[in-house]
Amino acid sequence: MQNKNNLGKESGVINVGILGCANIAKKYAIEAFKSIKKVDKIFIASRDIEKAKKWAADFNIDFKNSYEDIVNDKSIDAVYIPLPVNMHEEWAIKCAKKNKNVICEKSLASDFDAVKKMVETFNKEGLVLFENFACEYHPQHSKVLSLIKNGEIGTPLVFGSYFGFQIPEGNIRKDEKLDTGSLNDIGAYLVYMSRKIFGEEPISAVADFDQNQGALYMKFPGNKEAFGGFGLNHAYQNNYSVWGSTGLIEVKKAYSIAPKINAPISIFKAKPEGDTLEQIEVENANQFELIFRDFCKTILEKNDKKRLEKYDAILFQARVMQALRIAKESDSKVFLNKLNL
Numbered sequence: 001m002q003n004k005n006n007l008g009k010e011s012g013v014i015n016v017g018i019l020g021c022a023n024i025a026k027k028y029a030i031e032a033f034k035s036i037k038k039v040d041k042i043f044i045a046s047r048d049i050e051k052a053k054k055w056a057a058d059f060n061i062d063f064k065n066s067y068e069d070i071v072n073d074k075s076i077d078a079v080y081i082p083l084p085v086n087m088h089e090e091w092a093i094k095c096a097k098k099n100k101n102v103i104c105e106k107s108l109a110s111d112f113d114a115v116k117k118m119v120e121t122f123n124k125e126g127l128v129l130f131e132n133f134a135c136e137y138h139p140q141h142s143k144v145l146s147l148i149k150n151g152e153i154g155t156p157l158v159f160g161s162y163f164g165f166q167i168p169e170g171n172i173r174k175d176e177k178l179d180t181g182s183l184n185d186i187g188a189y190l191v192y193m194s195r196k197i198f199g200e201e202p203i204s205a206v207a208d209f210d211q212n213q214g215a216l217y218m219k220f221p222g223n224k225e226a227f228g229g230f231g232l233n234h235a236y237q238n239n240y241s242v243w244g245s246t247g248l249i250e251v252k253k254a255y256s257i258a259p260k261i262n263a264p265i266s267i268f269k270a271k272p273e274g275d276t277l278e279q280i281e282v283e284n285a286n287q288f289e290l291i292f293r294d295f296c297k298t299i300l301e302k303n304d305k306k307r308l309e310k311y312d313a314i315l316f317q318a319r320v321m322q323a324l325r326i327a328k329e330s331d332s333k334v335f336l337n338k339l340n341l
Contacts, residue, residue, distance in 0.1 A: 017070035022082035084178035137290035153244030164234035194226035
């Protein structure tokens with residue numbers, strides 16, 4: 001489908017709407033959008049109008065009285081959705097029907113069919129849809145891939161990762177009715193990054209998880225493996241490692257990385273003349289700003305190639321997530337080539 005939107009208008013700028021006063025918007029997203037020169041106006045709406053007004057005043061942005069007001073405003077070109085998972089499909093599709101591009105927090109939905117419907121709707125309208133795995137844009141992961149490509153650890157064989165933290169009772173991430181929880185909110189990162197590092201899709205998947213914690217195991221082509229644990233009642237962990245035939249790479253700050261946080265990479269090499277351990281520095285980066293900038297650029301340039309690539313990335317991620325859910329429910333290993341999705 002040819003991109004038929006008129007976003008960017010004659011002035012070459014974008015107006016952005018934000019649905020909800022989510023903590024992630026307050027902490028990262030609003031300032032990230034404000035840093036982008038091609039973003040002109042930013043609007044925010046909340047179910048609590050007074051809260052939206054206060055945030056608008058605090059951040060020097062505009063507000064709307066409701067989510068509907070943002071969706072129906074013809075001057076708004078793109079929408080950021082940091083709502084609970086069970087609201088993503090409804091509001092993303094409402095945005096698409098009103099000719100609005102969307103960048104939505106992960107996980108995009110809690111089942112593959114919903115994600116597929118979202119992608120098909122955006123494709124029909126020729127609009128941009130991003131799933132906000134901002135960590136993909138941090139330069140440390142490109143450095144890891146470069147080290148692997150250059151043979152620094154031999155053949156990469158095992159991806160291992162732990163991501164979790166303490167969430168108080170009553171937090172929406174612990175509300176099952178909202179489709180939040182350990183896999184959709186936390187485990188999704190392990191799935192995404194293992195696929196990025198290996199550059200392939202898994203062959204099979206095993207998982208066990210509940211609302212608060214879980215673990216997964218995936219087999220990749222070439223006898224490569226990925227495993228990890230994730231949770232909402234845990235001491236803080238935010239890491240991954242890539243274990244190869246001649247060495248090991250460790251990333252200590254892997255997914256949630258504040259802009260001013262240093263994110264060094266450690267690389268261990270096993271050599272006949274003696275083992276070595278080296279720490280490689282990586283420049284700081286605002287990963288939210290980087291992904292939002294790419295989102296806006298894709299809209300303004302009417303980049304159909306990038307738009308279609310993002311659709312594919314979203315569907316591949318959703319397919320693996322669905323395999324993990326099926327594996328959990330069936331208490332068995334699921335082979336992805338046998339899934340009827």
